[in-house]
Amino acid sequence: MNWKEFWDRQALLHSNPQIQVGRIKSGITLSEQILDDIVQHIVAKLELGPTDRLLDLCCGNGLLSHRLSQHCQEVVAIDISPQQIKQAKAQFAAPNIQYSAADVSEGNYCTAEQKFTKINLYFSFQYFENFSKGKKTIAAMLPYLQDDGMIFIGDVPDFKYLNRYYSRAKDRFRYRVKLLLGNSDMGKFWSEGEMRRIAADLDLTFQLFEQPAHLPYAEYRRDYLLKKN
Numbered sequence: 001m002n003w004k005e006f007w008d009r010q011a012l013l014h015s016n017p018q019i020q021v022g023r024i025k026s027g028i029t030l031s032e033q034i035l036d037d038i039v040q041h042i043v044a045k046l047e048l049g050p051t052d053r054l055l056d057l058c059c060g061n062g063l064l065s066h067r068l069s070q071h072c073q074e075v076v077a078i079d080i081s082p083q084q085i086k087q088a089k090a091q092f093a094a095p096n097i098q099y100s101a102a103d104v105s106e107g108n109y110c111t112a113e114q115k116f117t118k119i120n121l122y123f124s125f126q127y128f129e130n131f132s133k134g135k136k137t138i139a140a141m142l143p144y145l146q147d148d149g150m151i152f153i154g155d156v157p158d159f160k161y162l163n164r165y166y167s168r169a170k171d172r173f174r175y176r177v178k179l180l181l182g183n184s185d186m187g188k189f190w191s192e193g194e195m196r197r198i199a200a201d202l203d204l205t206f207q208l209f210e211q212p213a214h215l216p217y218a219e220y221r222r223d224y225l226l227k228k229n
């Protein structure tokens with residue numbers, strides 16, 4: 001799947017900021033309370049505080065970046081889709097956020113001097129559709145992470161729960177075929193083993209978390225916290 005085109009189109013076609021970034025459950029957008037719960041969840045896992053400098057990767061239209069910016073010193077927010085970034089600048093600007101467009105799997109999206117205390121990549125790791133692309137994306141973050149910093153890879157569709165998302169065998173089969181052919185509209189369900197291997201290969205500590213049940217996609221997604229060894 002060409003995710004840049006896909007997410008550009010979402011930003012162009014829809015005026016509702018939640019629909020622009022696919023925040024829909026059972027056909028309806030999330031309540032403000034649930035959005036706040038998601039933000040509080042990220043803030044808690046990253047222990048985000050007023051002195052933190054946050055790198056928010058795959059930020060979409062800034063729906064969450066804007067809220068996160070209220071909990072830290074500054075946010076640099078990056079997304080591959082220029083149309084999402086255009087929406088972010090129009091709808092979710094703040095004095096302490098800087099938005100820009102780049103493919104975060106390619107690296108070089110910040111300057112060598114920029115170091116962040118925290119990195120967030122939320123509701124987006126599925127778009128790195130194979131092991132090497134996922135590993136390359138996490139490796140590309142490391143030069144920007146302060147040595148005692150943390151990386152939160154949150155809301156990742158989990159292979160263990162594939163049956164919960166695709167309850168019919170034929171849909172699971174279709175998922176596998178589409179992923180192999182590169183035309184999945186869902187992206188990749190990552191396994192704990194794959195995430196552990198990435199962490200080990202990159203010399204990172206690894207923590208896996210179930211999501212609190214009140215989060216909208218807790219049934220089939222889990223979270224990862226990574227730190228430099």
Ligand SMILES: C[S@@+](CC[C@H](N)C(=O)[O-])C[C@H]1O[C@@H](n2cnc3c(N)ncnc32)[C@H](O)[C@@H]1O
Nearest residue numbers: 007058059060079080081103104122123124127
């Ligand atoms: C579902 S949206 C999530 C946006 C935001 N993180 C949130 O939670 O609301 C996924 C975003 O990932 C971005 N994305 C996908 N692949 C990317 C890549 N290689 N580099 C940067 N952004 C990417 C898309 O453009 C899209 O805006």
